[in-house]
Amino acid sequence: MPGYGKQSDLSQSAGALQRAVSSCPCFRHVCGPLHEIEPPPPDGLDRIMMVGMGNYQIQSSRCSVGMAAVNILAKKLNVDNKWYFDRRCDGKVAVAIRGQHQIILLKPQQLMNLNGNSVKLAAEVYQVTPGEIFLIHDQIYLPLGKYVVAGEGENIRDHSGVMSCINKMKSDIMQRIMIGIGPPPYATKRGLLHHKLGRFSEVQQGNLLQVLDQCTNYLLENLNNS
Template structure:
């Protein structure tokens, strides 16, 4: 949610969130050039957030390819980012819920590394826990990079293919 908050600030809509009961989420609408963006903060549990995503997609006439998922990734070290186009959920229950509810795995995904704890039984506490003070120092530049990556990709997609010379 931190990346989404930073994205909303950059787009000037951080104070524009509206609760939408139709999709059990908070929504903020923004523009990026000619592209109209719908920012979505589901109010459901992560394992069921695909219902909110699918309902919002239907409400705004979006296909799975139009939906960007931003999610944590245990298999990437803290601070590492990767933009993935489609594919499996890779064990992430929130992504699995979105794939199931949208009946597609075609969504672009920004994977934000949070690192994997050394003890396998500590995964749930790690995912749901807070960042340590030293980890918190890494967050501002990470959020900036994540937002830049998302905005650049959205701009490229909204401009379409360039004509050859």
């Protein structure tokens, strides 16, 4: 058929280009905005986002307790089998409904000091503002078994993940839940790094599960009252 070969070649070239751009690691920043924006939540629900911060490569480490917290949230919200990788925001996402809220649970699939990249992209995709974002993260200045809801500007600059989010979002009003992991045994840079990347002992895991249950209950009860 006349022209069939050219049309087929053009279709194959267009398909190859689309696949190449989709897999390009810079496509969100250089090759143009390919990600689709999510529509507003249904039935007038308020949308919020809860971010479990950490290092996706070692999610059982002390610095990744935020990810452990959102895993528990997912179970309590009955969406623990709904996680999926959303490449639009370089993170794993689960969506839940609680009362008048649609909750976007996010686990950035990047290093801790790059978590802000994922949070910024997710905020754009799911159309949430800094005031609608909860950052759940570790805090070495709190003893294991404690958690604190941080105020604006409180204990910011000592956490690389939080600073990454602030720099990317251009705001420090994101609500933060700090989960204590206790101080390092050696007050050196190397000792601090080993402490954050290390794992909890069996005894410590029991204390951790207790505080994770408490802080996730706080978040859900706070939603019920809002």
